[in-house]
Amino acid sequence: MSYNIFISLGMVVNWVLDQDELASKFNSKTKAIIINTPNNPIGKVFTRSELQVIADLCIKHDVLCFSDEVYEWLIYRGHEHVKIATLPGMWDRTITIGSAGKTFSVTGWKLGWSIGPEHLVKHLQTVMQNTLYACATPLQEAVARGLLHDFELMEQPDCYFSSLAVELQGKRDRLACILQQAGMSPVVPEGGYFMIVDVTALNQDLSHMEEDKPYDYKFVEWMIKEKKLAAIPVTAFCGDESRKQFEKYIRLCFIKQDSTLDAAATILKNWSKA
Structure with a gap:
């Protein structure tokens, strides 16, 4: 018996989310959806209304959401990045993925983070402990200081974000x-x-x-x-x-x-x- 465990939402038709097609992919066996915004390779930023469609489906079918948002700061004029975890009913079912490499242009450091509720993150900690084991401490410290530094510069022209x-x-x-x-x-x-x-x-x-x-x-x-x-x-x-x-x-x-x-x-x- 086959199981529909993950729906991967990467490519979109005509650069607009096909709501009917996406809805048709959900069923009682669907466990999670993976989304990527801003998208690679298209460069599309999902609109709030498109994300709301995805959120409604996740809630209706009790599905987890893994949201790849590593390019969250690279948004161009006229567009807005919305975290799907901020939509009503989505925090408890969403893991948001970020990247120090993309945020600070240090891709070779291979550092990132996962943000979500404790009941989901604790399982990611288990995976981390048994796969990567640890990240380089000096690089972690550098990223932490970078986040604090630019957080203080938010809304100012020289904020790297x-x-x-x-x-x-x-x-x-x-x-x-x-x-x-x-x-x-x-x-x-x-x-x-x-x-x-x-x-x-x-x-x-x-x-x-x-x-x-x-x-x-x-x-x-x-x-x-x-x-x-x-x-x-x-x-x-x-x-x-x-x-x-x-x-x-x-x-x-x-x-x-x-x-x-x-x-x-x-x-x-x-x-x-x-």
């Missing part, structure tokens, strides 16, 4: 403009520091490459070799059912030094001329 998003918005908009000029169709993210790009219009013939790879894998491999520009194939994030829909998308990262973006701009401009 907000200043990074301000800095990255310019880089985001610049990359989107360059990609459009090169004939690609970027999906401008509402949060995070990745941008997915539709490369369909380039009509790049890759028939000479291995047949068993999705188009985006072949495109990225070809682009690295021929254009010296790296990206990630978006189908790496997809399940079997949705992979075909995203074969013409690649993911680029724009949390880069200006000199790196300059080099990418030169490559893309020369590409469009060719």
Whole structure:
């Protein structure tokens, strides 16, 4: 007998949550849902109303919610990050995941946290104790001091929580403009520091490459070799059912030094001329 234990809510159709489709996935065997906002790789920030739909389903079916919110501070103008745990009835059934690596741009430290009610967190402590065992104490101390420091600077221009998003918005908009000029169709993210790009219009013939790879894998491999520009194939994030829909998308990262973006701009401009 099969059991529907987890619903993973990562990719969305037309960048808007399909409420009817999501509701159809819940049944008496559903135990938990995983959500990711701001989303990677799309960059979508779920609206309060979309999160309320998810919350209502969790409450109706007595389901736990694991909310991946590691990009919570990287929100661009016109959008708001809402923690689903703050919605009525959700605190007691939600684990919220945060990341020091994403919050302070120290990804290599591999530190994060889980926030939730004691009756759920105690089980995560058991998992932690028997898998990772411990994290480096000096790094934990550094993250704690960083959180305290920037908490005191909240609402001020030099608070890192907000200043990074301000800095990255310019880089985001610049990359989107360059990609459009090169004939690609970027999906401008509402949060995070990745941008997915539709490369369909380039009509790049890759028939000479291995047949068993999705188009985006072949495109990225070809682009690295021929254009010296790296990206990630978006189908790496997809399940079997949705992979075909995203074969013409690649993911680029724009949390880069200006000199790196300059080099990418030169490559893309020369590409469009060719």
